[in-house]
Amino acid sequence: MLSMWQLSLLLVSLAAAGEVDPKHATKIKVYHVHAANVSNIPIDMDTGDAPGDLFFLLDEFLLPLQCADPTYFYDKFECLNPEHRSKGLVATELELEVDARFTNYSGCNFCTGTDPFTHKPCEAGTYVCDCMNFLNPKGCDRRLVGMETVVKEFVHDVTDQCKETLEDVCGHVRYSKWCPLCLARHQKLLNQSTCSAEATAYCPGIGFPLCASDSKNFDCWHMNIARKTQGLWFSTFREGYCDDTEKPCSWKVLASRTIQEDCIKTRLVETVEDEGSRCFEQCGTRNQSSPCWVGCFFTTVLGPEAHNSTRVTGMPLEKLTDAWTGSFQAQPHVSHTHMSHEFLSCRDDGQTSKCEIKPH
Numbered sequence: 419m420l421s422m423w424q425l426s427l428l429l430v431s432l433a434a435a436g437e438v439d440p441k442h443a444t445k446i447k448v449y450h451v452h453a454a455n456v457s458n459i460p461i462d463m464d465t466g467d468a469p470g471d472l473f474f475l476l477d478e479f480l481l482p483l484q485c486a487d488p489t490y491f492y493d494k495f496e497c498l499n500p501e502h503r504s505k506g507l508v509a510t511e512l513e514l515e516v517d518a519r520f521t522n523y524s525g526c527n528f529c530t531g532t533d534p535f536t537h538k539p540c541e542a543g544t545y546v547c548d549c550m551n552f553l554n555p556k557g558c559d560r561r562l563v564g565m566e567t568v569v570k571e572f573v574h575d576v577t578d579q580c581k582e583t584l585e586d587v588c589g590h591v592r593y594s595k596w597c598p599l600c601l602a603r604h605q606k607l608l609n610q611s612t613c614s615a616e617a618t619a620y621c622p623g624i625g626f627p628l629c630a631s632d633s634k635n636f637d638c639w640h641m642n643i644a645r646k647t648q649g650l651w652f653s654t655f656r657e658g659y660c661d662d663t664e665k666p667c668s669w670k671v672l673a674s675r676t677i678q679e680d681c682i683k684t685r686l687v688e689t690v691e692d693e694g695s696r697c698f699e700q701c702g703t704r705n706q707s708s709p710c711w712v713g714c715f716f717t718t719v720l721g722p723e724a725h726n727s728t729r730v731t732g733m734p735l736e737k738l739t740d741a742w743t744g745s746f747q748a749q750p751h752v753s754h755t756h757m758s759h760e761f762l763s764c765r766d767d768g769q770t771s772k773c774e775i776k777p778h
């Protein structure tokens with residue numbers, strides 16, 4: 419740890435004794451979905467503001483289509499991500515005080531033995547954080563809070579002229595292993611068609627798939643969810659946590675509320691089904707794995723053109739974030755004012771039906 423502190427390029431003057439420097443302190447409300455038996459204090463975890471975390475929740479509704487498609491090889495890790503697939507997850511709403519001098523964002527994930535990004539071994543049951551600034555991993559100063567916009571991470575685009583050329587010259591091999599070779603061979607033409615480096619994402623497997631008119635519906639929806647929600651993500655590292663030692667720090671928990679994640683999902687599903695009832699009626703009984711249901715879901719949320727273009731309309735974002743944040747509103751806060759740095763852990767008592775606060 420010492421060596422990282424010494425190596426750090428940023429020399430920031432940090433306030434002493436378990437407090438965020440009042441000159442830079444700001445309050446944020448963030449959310450995190452996690453296993454019921456891990457701490458609701460997001461040490462070495464990622465959180466998002468309401469729209470930022472809504473991105474993840476909405477994106478999950480694509481999984482039945484993505485994971486059923488044999489050509490879907492980019493994000494296969496999400497089909498296995500235990501934070502998405504396991505039952506009995508909880509969601510925590512946190513009021514944080516943070517130092518507003520943010521650093522680059524890190525992807526923090528639950529370790530199942532192998533780091534899902536680096537594929538290096540990690541201690542199962544802990545969280546591992548990887549700096550998302552691949553060009554300069556030192557851009558993540560773990561004494562500070564990492565921040566990223568959902569748009570920067572997920573919304574990539576090229577000009578319409580570039581898309582047309584991509585479809586013309588490489589459309590026929592788009593979902594094959596020859597796609598990158600095709601782009602390389604037509605580099606000059608693509609360059610003349612105003613294609614930027616983002617055009618490489620036309621081939622699935624290289625960055626987040628571009629949304630062109632010949633894209634899979636789920637690839638366009640995936641990127642368009644980010645266009646719809648936007649929002650922010652944060653990473654809060656152990657090194658910056660305000661515990662009861664004298665260590666300088668950059669974040670502390672003021673209050674928290676934890677509820678069953680199922681409750682949020684149900685509220686969200688009901689909100690979207692209400693809004694798009696005419697479409698959903700055609701699908702029969704609710705089946706969140708059926709292409710009909712998933713199609714109605716995203717047509718309602720993102721509008722009818724979002725499956726093959728970057729034109730996003732659909733229901734008001736506020737109705738969606740209200741379904742998310744409203745799930746917490748009946749719950750009392752747990753104040754963290756006098757709390758020690760000990761982990762809070764949520765007992766998994768198997769209750770999943772209501773939006774009940776999990777006892778600590």
Ligand SMILES: *[C@@H]1O[C@H](CO)[C@@H](O)[C@H](O)[C@H]1NC(C)=O
Pocket residue numbers: 453455456543
């Ligand atoms: C939490 O519970 C799961 C099983 O439900 C188990 O695999 C995991 O190791 C537990 N994690 C911790 C930190 O206890």
Ligand SMILES: *[C@@H]1O[C@H](CO)[C@@H](O)[C@H](O)[C@H]1NC(C)=O
Pocket residue numbers: 609610612613614615
């Ligand atoms: C096309 O290539 C030239 C020379 O390599 C480069 O300067 C220019 O930025 C490229 N144009 C685009 C749109 O990438």
Ligand SMILES: *[C@@H]1O[C@H](CO)[C@@H](O)[C@H](O)[C@H]1NC(C)=O
Pocket residue numbers: 631632722723726
């Ligand atoms: C996009 O999909 C719509 C149907 O929703 C279709 O009418 C339209 O032709 C498609 N656009 C393109 C450019 O393929």
Ligand SMILES: *[C@@H]1O[C@H](CO)[C@@H](O)[C@H](O)[C@H]1NC(C)=O
Pocket residue numbers: 705706707708709
């Ligand atoms: C739900 O839809 C999926 C995909 O079409 C299908 O495989 C499954 O059998 C359906 N489940 C029910 C209960 O109808």
Ligand SMILES: CC(=O)N[C@H]1CO[C@H](CO)[C@@H](O)[C@@H]1O
Pocket residue numbers: 520521522551554556557558559
């Ligand atoms: C605060 C900080 O370290 N920001 C860095 C994040 O990464 C970019 C490059 O991707 C740097 O330019 C920033 O300085």
